[in-house]
Amino acid sequence: MRVTVLSGAGISAESGVPTFRDSKNGLWSRFDPYQLSSIDGWLQNPERVWGWYLWRHHLLTQVEPNEGHRAIAAWQDHAEVCVITQNVDDLHERAGSRPVHHLHGSLFEFRCARCGLPYTGELPEIVEATTDMEPPRCRCGGLIRPDIVWFGEPLPEEPWQRAVEATEAADVMVVVGTSAIVYPAAGLPELALSRGISVVEVNPEQTPLSASATVSIREPASRALPGLLHRLTALLN
Template sequence: MRIAVLSGAGISAESGVPTFRDDRNGFWSKYDPYELSSTDGWKNNPERVWAWYLWRHHLVLDVEPNDGHRAIAHWQDIAEVTVITQNVDNLHERAGSSDVQHLHGSLFEFRCDTCERHFGDPMPDMPEPLHEVAPPRCGCGGLIRPGIVWFGESLPDGPWNAAVDAVQRADLMVVVGTSSVVYPAAGLPDLALSRGIPVIEVNPLATPLSESATAVVRESAGVALPTLLQRLAAAGSPSEERARKSN
């Protein structure tokens, strides 16, 4: 059995992964997210953008995978599982998933903004946020940048092609914790459905995918995923599970 999992911010939020909007102390709240997450922002003020991503890198180190992440990793015991994630944390890997495709990059990957060389040196600890930090320099003279897909950039070909291939070969697709509005990732469930592959949406809230999904489970990832495969098997089919959850 082959399972393709598309995960979004909802699954990481259950672990307490902070977002820009979770800036409780207001340190970064005065900045436009575009200013900190775009090619223009990097060009205009790389020190500020680097400080923002170092801070996020530090915060993610303090959170742990939740039951949803661990359940997906455990599915590898009975199936071939490809995780396609829009998240930039490494919680799927830390939970034990071995095939993880990061569509939007990772807070734990860094490269030169000029020659594209991978930068593997450990990042400095950043227990307190700073407004500006000078990024390291590559041997070619370029600046080391986070391996994140910013506004104005295309998705990386490798992860995207691997994601499309995994969806096309899947026997089942599970979409968890994503708003289903960010393309091109949001088009992957439609690709699965067009090929007759059942798509299970796991999300406490309705999304644009809800009406077309084969089955909908209105629970959080941590609640739904540990028993999802067993419940689907007991229901007999994804369609029966959807009917059961709707009652």
């Protein structure tokens, strides 16, 4: 059985990673996204943007994969599993999942904003979200930036193509912890459904996908996913 997983912020929130859109505790309720996650914000104040992303990078090193991440990785013993994620953390990888396609990049990879060369130097620890810090420079003179997708930037071509291929090849798609409102990623379950592929949504909250999903499970990932593979086998048989 070929299982393609599309994951969003909800699965990582169970590990303590702050989400963006939660009205009370989301990052965008405290910080301006266009100052911190856009090309314009970077060009206007790279020190602020760099400091904020270093803070988030080190925050993510302090959390651990939860039962949802570990369940998806364990499915690999019984099925062909491909993970597509909108998250910029490395929790799927640390749980053992392979391959993982990051549609929005990763906070564990950095590159030169000018020439694109990967950066592997040391990163200072930032303990405050509002700490400004000058980014390191590449040997070409360009500033080092996080290798993630900012507002106004296209998705990286290779991960997106792999995501489309994995969606089209799946026997079933599991959509877990995503709001289903951020495109083009939100279009992947629609693509699966259009090809007759079953789509199972795992989310405590209703989303725009809920009405069209084959099955919607109103549970957190850490509760729903550990026993889900056996239920998927029954669904497909």
